[in-house]
Amino acid sequence: MKSSEIRPEIMDLARRAEALAAPQFAALQEICEQNTIRVMDAFQEFRVSEACFAGTTGYGYDDLGRETLEKIYARVFGTEAALVRPHFVNGTHAITAALFALCCPGEKILAATGKPYDTLHQAIGITGEEFGSLRFYGIGYEQVDLREDGSPDLPGILKALEDPAVKAVTLQRSIGYSTRKALSVQQIGEICKTVKEKRQDVSIFVDNCYGEFTDVLEPTHVGADLMAGSLIKNPGGGLAPTGGYIAGRADLIEKAACRLTLPGIGGECGSTLGTSRLLFQGFFMAPHIVMQAVKTAVFAAAMMHLCGYESFPRYDEKRSDIIQRISLGSPEKMEAFCRGIQSGAPVDSFVAPVPAPMPGYDCDVIMAAGAFIQGSSIELSCDGPMRDPYCVYLQGGLTYESGKLGVMMAVNQIFQ
Secondary structure, X not given: OXXXXXXXXXXXXXXXXXXXXXXXXXXXXXXXXXXXXXXHHHHHHOOOOHHXXXXXXXXXXXXHHHHHHHHHHHHHOOOOEEEEEOOOOOHHHHHHHHHHHHOOOOOEEEEOOXXXXXXXXXXXXXXXXXXXXXXXXXXXXXXXXXXXXXXXXXXXXXXXXXXXXXXXXXXXXXXXXXXXXXXXXXXXXXXXXXXXXXXXXXXXXXXXXXXXXXXXXXXXXXXXXXXXXXXXOHHHOOOOOOOEEEEEOHHHHHHHXXXXXXXXXXXXXXXXXXXXXXHHHHHHHHHHHHHHHHHHHHHHHXXXXXXXXXXXXXXXXXXXXXXXXXXXXXXXXXXXXXXXXXXXXXXXXXXXXXXXXXXOOOOOEEEEEOOOXXXXXXXXXXXXXXXXXXXXXXXXXXXXHHHHHHHHHHHHHHOO
């Protein structure tokens, strides 16, 4: 079925959904404009020119584009320094490099938002498999779960901080595959204030994946010492072909750079191999592209509300990431919804996604993603673990119009 063949009753539902979402769309435009101004100011301040796009080969010494882009990220995110590299293979890689920068052997990391998402479990050592984990290098792990309503357990965090071995607190901003709310920037600020009042010697790290530019402030504006994310999510603007970033205190960035490469080299090496133009252009586009993705999520929430399905966040709620969780109640409807998203994609629309094993997960996962960049979560995609309560997690949309079509195709599939 083609996008042009959507049934009339689905088109009518879409018109009603847009009417519900209209007030939220106006608020999103204001966020987009403020973030665009901040990005534009940084580009102009650091005198971006054609010379920045040339890139380097070999060792990558004296890469003007790389150095300029990292200054831009630091300025936009309100930090002392940043590490923006195509050499990070994914967001988990950037996050892990940041975590190694925070602790030494014999010290502990405290996860203040509960267990992180699945692909970090082995990196941290939660699975009990020590090879490659922080525990293998003698770094301990402890966690404080969120409260039942999804809010941070501030008394629990304070109690855990009484252990002098705790030297870093980590927060996951987005919902991942959980049923909790995404942390707002305000909540992150409250946690940072609580931690710093108790322990000035503790560093605070935020996994910022899926959250960049969904608000006018980032975690590093409200007290986080370090944050990281993926360039094939929000800050890459749909153009970055690969990579990740870390932004924060200069001393921690240097330690993270030494983990990415090695001590003595740090961030001084790393050729950009022709990716610079796309990394610059993607970051320039990011505030707009992120709002296209958020509008798609708001539309999806309104559409599913009209169809009688539970969806979170609601279409009229403030958001802190681009992810829309939709409860479908059965594996059959999960597969149908994902087939619809795939059939509404510009790439691989003819492919039928099926559940399959996925590294880092304890059950089969279904993934629908017809993307120009493999695995790009800022492009329209939908996925979820095949386990109760059978939720799909929708994210992305390079244009609202194409994202809207994909959602309509998905709804069409579950009602066939």
